[in-house]
Amino acid sequence: MPPPADIVKVAIEWPGAYPKLMEIDQKKPLSAIIKEVCDGWSLANHEYYALQHADSSNFYITEKNRNEIKNGTILRLTTSPAQNAQQLHERIQSSSMDSKLEALKDLASLSRDVTFAQEFINLDGIFLLTQMVESGTERYQKLQKIMKPCFGDMLSFTLTAFVELMDHGIVSWDTFSVAFIKKIASFVNKSGMDTSILQRSLAILESMVLNSHDLYQKVAQEITIGQLIPHLQGTDQEIQTYTIAVINALFLKAPDDRRQVGVDSSVDILDCPLTEMANILAQKQLRSIILTHVIRAQRAINNEMAHQLYVLQVLTFNLLEDRMMTKMDPQDQAQRDIIFELRRIAFDAESEPNASSGSMEKRKSMYTRDYKKLGFINHVNPAMDFTQTPPGMLALDNMLYFAKQHQDAYIRIVLENSSREDKHECPFGRSSIELTKMLCETLKVGELPSETCNDFHPMFFTHDRSFEEFFCICIQLLNKTWKEMRATSEDFNKVMQVVKEQVMRALTTKPSSLDQFKSKLQNLSYTEILKIRQSERMNQEDFQSRPILELKEKIQPEILELIKQQRLNRLVEGTCFRKLNSRRRQDKFWYCRLSPNHKVLHYGDLEESPQGEVPHDSLQDKLPVADIKAVVTGKDCPHMKEKGALKQNKEVLELAFSILYDSNCQLNFIAPDKHEYCIWTDGLNALLGKDMLSELTRNDLDTLLSMEIKLRLLDLENIQIPDAPPPIPKEPSNYDFVYDCN
Numbered sequence: 001m002p003p004p005a006d007i008v009k010v011a012i013e014w015p016g017a018y019p020k021l022m023e024i025d026q027k028k029p030l031s032a033i034i035k036e037v038c039d040g041w042s043l044a045n046h047e048y049y050a051l052q053h054a055d056s057s058n059f060y061i062t063e064k065n066r067n068e069i070k071n072g073t074i075l076r077l078t079t080s081p082a083q084n085a086q087q088l089h090e091r092i093q094s095s096s097m098d099s100k101l102e103a104l105k106d107l108a109s110l111s112r113d114v115t116f117a118q119e120f121i122n123l124d125g126i127f128l129l130t131q132m133v134e135s136g137t138e139r140y141q142k143l144q145k146i147m148k149p150c151f152g153d154m155l156s157f158t159l160t161a162f163v164e165l166m167d168h169g170i171v172s173w174d175t176f177s178v179a180f181i182k183k184i185a186s187f188v189n190k191s192g193m194d195t196s197i198l199q200r201s202l203a204i205l206e207s208m209v210l211n212s213h214d215l216y217q218k219v220a221q222e223i224t225i226g227q228l229i230p231h232l233q234g235t236d237q238e239i240q241t242y243t244i245a246v247i248n249a250l251f252l253k254a255p256d257d258r259r260q261v262g263v264d265s266s267v268d269i270l271d272c273p274l275t276e277m278a279n280i281l282a283q284k285q286l287r288s289i290i291l292t293h294v295i296r297a298q299r300a301i302n303n304e305m306a307h308q309l310y311v312l313q314v315l316t317f318n319l320l321e322d323r324m325m326t327k328m329d330p331q332d333q334a335q336r337d338i339i340f341e342l343r344r345i346a347f348d349a350e351s352e353p354n355a356s357s358g359s360m361e362k363r364k365s366m367y368t369r370d371y372k373k374l375g376f377i378n379h380v381n382p383a384m385d386f387t388q389t390p391p392g393m394l395a396l397d398n399m400l401y402f403a404k405q406h407q408d409a410y411i412r413i414v415l416e417n418s419s420r421e422d423k424h425e426c427p428f429g430r431s432s433i434e435l436t437k438m439l440c441e442t443l444k445v446g447e448l449p450s451e452t453c454n455d456f457h458p459m460f461f462t463h464d465r466s467f468e469e470f471f472c473i474c475i476q477l478l479n480k481t482w483k484e485m486r487a488t489s490e491d492f493n494k495v496m497q498v499v500k501e502q503v504m505r506a507l508t509t510k511p512s513s514l515d516q517f518k519s520k521l522q523n524l525s526y527t528e529i530l531k532i533r534q535s536e537r538m539n540q541e542d543f544q545s546r547p548i549l550e551l552k553e554k555i556q557p558e559i560l561e562l563i564k565q566q567r568l569n570r571l572v573e574g575t576c577f578r579k580l581n582s583r584r585r586q587d588k589f590w591y592c593r594l595s596p597n598h599k600v601l602h603y604g605d606l607e608e609s610p611q612g613e614v615p616h617d618s619l620q621d622k623l624p625v626a627d628i629k630a631v632v633t634g635k636d637c638p639h640m641k642e643k644g645a646l647k648q649n650k651e652v653l654e655l656a657f658s659i660l661y662d663s664n665c666q667l668n669f670i671a672p673d674k675h676e677y678c679i680w681t682d683g684l685n686a687l688l689g690k691d692m693l694s695e696l697t698r699n700d701l702d703t704l705l706s707m708e709i710k711l712r713l714l715d716l717e718n719i720q721i722p723d724a725p726p727p728i729p730k731e732p733s734n735y736d737f738v739y740d741c742n
Contacts, residue, residue: 006025006026006027007023007024007025007026008023008024008026008069008070008071008073009021009022009023009024009071009072010022010023010024010069010071010072010073010074010075011072011073011074011075012037012051012074012075012076012077013054013074013075013076013077014041014076014077017041019074020037020040022036022037022040024069026066026067026069029063030051030061030062030063030066031046031047033051034046034049034050034051034077037049037051037077038077041077043077047080048079048080048083049077049078049079049080050077050078050079050080050081051075051076051077051078052075052076052078052113053073053074053075053076053620054074054075054076055074055604055605055620056605056607057112057113057605058076058109058110058112058113059112059113059115060081060113060115060116061075062115067662067665068621070620070621070622070623071622072622073620073621074620081113081115081116081118081119082119084110084116084119085116085119085120085122085123085125086119086123088103088106088107088110088120089120089123089125089128091103091106092104092107092128092132093128097154100154101153101154101157104154104157104158104161105153105157107120107157107161108157108158108160108161108164111160111161111164111165112164114168114170117164117165117168117170118168118170120165121165121170121171125165126162126165126166126171126175129158129161129162129165130162130176130177130180132158133155133158133159133162133180133183133184134177134179134180134183152194152196152197155194155197156194156196156197156200159197159200159201159204160196160200162200162204163200163203163204163207166204166207172212173207173208173211173212173215174212174214174215176208176215178218181208181215181218181219181222182222184201184204184205185201185205185219185222185223187201188201188202188205188223188227188228188231189222189223189227191230195236195238195239198231198239198242199238199239199242202231202239202242202243202245202246203242203245205219205223205246205249206242206245206246206249209246209249209250209253210249210252210253213253216250216253216254219250220250220254223246223250225247225286228243228246228247229285229286229289231243232244232286232289232290232293232294233289233293234293235297237294237297237299237301237302237305240293240294240305241302241304241305241308244290244294244305244308244309244312245308247286247312248308248311248312248315251312251315252311252315252449287461287464290309290312290461291458291461291462294309295309295458295461303454303609306454306456307452307453307454309456309461310449310450310453310454310455310456311449312456313456313457313460313461314444314447314448314449315449316460317443317444317445317460317467318445318446318447320394320440320445320467321445321446323392323393323394323397324389324390324391324392324393324394324436324440324445324446325389325390325392325446326389326392326393326394327386327387327388327389327392327393328383328386328387328392328393328396329383330381330383330384330387335383335393335396336383338396338400339371339382339383339396341400341403342374342399342400342403343367343370343371343374345403345404345407345410345411346370346373346374346403346410346411346414346415347370347373347414368380371429373414373417373418374414374428374429375414375417375425375426375427375428375429375430375431375432376427376429376430377427377429377430382429385429385430385433386433388433390436390437390440390445390446391433391436391437391440394436394440395432395433395436395437397468398432398436398467398468398471398472398475399428399429399432401465401468401471401472402432402468402471402472402475405468405472406472409472409476413426413428413475413476413479414428416479417479423488423489424486424487424488425489426478426479426482426483426487426495427489427492428475428479430492431475431478431479431482431492432471432475434492434496435471435474435475435478435496435499436471438496438499438500438503439467439470439471439474439503442500442503442504442507443467450651450652451651451652452578452651452652452655452670452672452673453651457507457510457511458510458511458512458513459511459512459513459514459516459517462512462513462514463514466514469514470514470517473514473517473518473521474499474503477499477502477503477521478495478496478499480525481495481498481499481502481525481526482495484525484526484527485498485526498526498529501529502521502524502529503521505520505524505532506520506521506524548709551709551712552705552709555705555708555709555712556701556705559701559704559705559708560692560701562704563682563692563697563700563701563704564682564686564692566700567679567682567683567686567692568594568598568683568686568687570679570683571593571594571679571680571683571684571687572593572594572595572596572598573593573613574591574592574593574594574602574613574614575591575592575593575671575672575676575679575680576589576590576591576606576609576610576614576672577589577590577591577592577669577670577671577672578670578672588605588606589605589606589607589608589609589610590603590604590605590606591603591604591606591610591614591619592619592667592669593613593614593616593619594625594683594687595616598625598687599624599625599626600622600623600624600625601622601623601624601625601659601667602616602619602621602622603619603621603622603623603667604618604619604620604621623659623661623667625687627661627662628659628660628661628684628687628688629660629661629662630659630660630688631657631658631659631660631681631684631685631688632657632658632660633656633657633658633681634653634654634656634657635653636658637656637657637658637668638658638666638668639656639658639666639668639670640652640653640656652670654674654677655670655671655672655673655674655677656668656669656670656671657669657671657677657680657681657684659684674696675696677694678694678695678696678697679696681694682694682696682697
């Protein structure tokens with residue numbers, strides 16, 4: 001007879017004694033269970049004791065999390081969080097350096113537990129740590145020379161404990177003094193600082209900026225780009241990641257009219273207007289430093305660095321949002337002068353004196369004719385073409401940049417089209433406006449960066465005006481595609497669709513430079529796009545004849561079973577998931593995998609992202625598949641309802657799913673990407689006997705069905721299919737024929 005559902009069998013350890021095996025009744029109060037354990041070892045004052053997990057997490061068992069205890073869990077009897085917090089509060093104030101160091105080391109470890117953190121914070125522990133950082137460093141200034149390693153470790157553990165305690169969100173960031181901020185900033189600004197201290201100092205500054213507007217202003221007065229740049233020029237990728245994260249935080253939280261960093265390293269970040277932002281990266285050489293020391297460094301870029309580069313890319317492009325959403329004022333002479341400049345460059349200024357000597361009517365007539373050649377919709381007043389947002393004034397900015405920086409190409413395109421028949425001319429003005437709008441949509445200009453995306457493009461870090469250069473390449477592509485399609489004005493939307501496809505296909509290859517992007521587009525001519533479309537249509541061909549439909553219906557269950565087995569096999573292999581929090585680089589990892597017999601889900605926390613599979617026995621927590629009540633996704637997930645900070649990131653919602661089990665219990669997931677999301681939701685639904693409804697399943701089903709049908713329809717009459725595979729041929733005597741096709 002199986003044991004009652006409320007009874008959990010565990011092992012409990014106590015230092016110096018043999019572990020005890022006992023059954024815990026989850027209906028009993030936790031205090032009663034602890035008293036029972038203490039009585040077994042003849043320990044008085046049971047209120048001074050608590051239970052905690054015996055694994056590396058050392059988390060305390062509370063009434064809130066006790067339902068997470070599973071059969072086979074190993075627990076440890078230890079001093080209560082309140083007692084532990086009181087003891088550590090006293091020990092870190094010890095006059096003995098060794099005792100103080102050991103106490104801070106213990107505090108840094110225990111602070112990860114929210115139960116202990118709450119008790120320590122109740123003792124004004126955060127205030128004590130900040131005081132130690134502000135004054136303690138000066139107190140031990142004289143000891144640095146003779147005890148430098150000890151001092152560095154002490155400060156490192158102090159900052160680690162502070163970071164872990166603040167991560168729980170119990171204390172507001174607005175409570176910290178200017179002196180504390182200055183001290184943390186000094187660790188970042190000082191050269192030769194210990195790596196662990198520098199990491200934690202950068203993490204603290206980033207959290208301050210992200211969580212408090214007042215602290216943003218104070219931090220911005222202490223830290224400048226010029227002081228952060230040396231950290232990017234080092235070889236430690238972790239330090240580089242933290243540094244870029246601080247820069248991203250300052251960009252993200254800067255007021256719209258002051259989103260800027262100082263041109264001069266002595267100028268604070270708040271002193272510069274938004275209009276200078278586009279020039280700052282070049283002036284401080286930040287872009288080229290990131291390109292040289294991060295992107296093109298002789299090492300792989302890890303996921304967190306890729307995420308920070310993606311965020312920097314998004315924030316940089318978001319600087320274009322103001323121009324993108326600004327309508328042109330037809331009465332603004334300065335804006336109208338830009339259109340006059342476009343006309344002057346295209347049709348040469350030599351005719352201007354003659355034109356000015358003519359009548360007003362003649363000049364208007366000439367301007368109207370030229371504006372028509374430039375491809376504006378409104379020939380009389382082209383300013384009206386730029387009143388739609390997006391792309392607003394950004395389109396005009398791009399056109400002027402192209403006309404000035406690529407003057408020969410600009411003149412060639414305009415004159416080439418003005419010499420064609422009216423119906424075959426590619427309207428430069430209209431094309432530029434629509435192309436700018438399309439590129440803004442492609443790069444998601446104006447949208448907040450996703451918390452999970454790592455999709456940065458190295459080529460955008462190779463030029464100070466990368467968006468404008470991107471436009472210049474694409475407008476020439478548009479003109480080339482227009483000619484290849486022999487398009488007329490009625491085909492305008494079709495041409496734009498082809499150009500978008502060309503750009504998107506080239507971007508997916510992640511070109512390392514703008515020149516490489518241009519060469520990728522050269523290989524994606526209109527003819528090549530037609531071939532690709534034809535090939536894709538053939539691969540996705542859906543035969544509609546009755547015999548074929550009957551054959552598909554017959555083999556579909558077999559294919560679905562194959563997909564189901566693949567999904568379950570992937571669940572058996574397992575996946576590493578992130579626990580997202582407000583400070584992303586301090587994310588914790590956890591792993592989940594299905595047992596080989598498909599009856600139990602094993603999961604547990606990890607210190608870092610694993611290399612390969614994680615063994616079942618290293619995952620302490622278990623969830624029987626039979627206990628699963630339902631699988632919910634997106635907005636229905638409990639952790640999505642709780643995390644208000646994530647509401648603006650629809651991509652996070654699209655990757656979230658939860659397993660509901662028992663009463664009011666859930667296991668929450670945020671998949672690393674859409675593919676893993678589909679794998680896990682399909683696999684879990686298959687375990688529950690439900691249909692697999694993901695987009696990945698539909699694509700796999702279409703692909704496998706198509707392949708199977710084509711195989712069965714092959715003309716194999718009188719062809720003998722061997723039972724054994726053909727023998728592997730001998731290796732050639734040399735490999736001179738091998739070449740690099742790239």
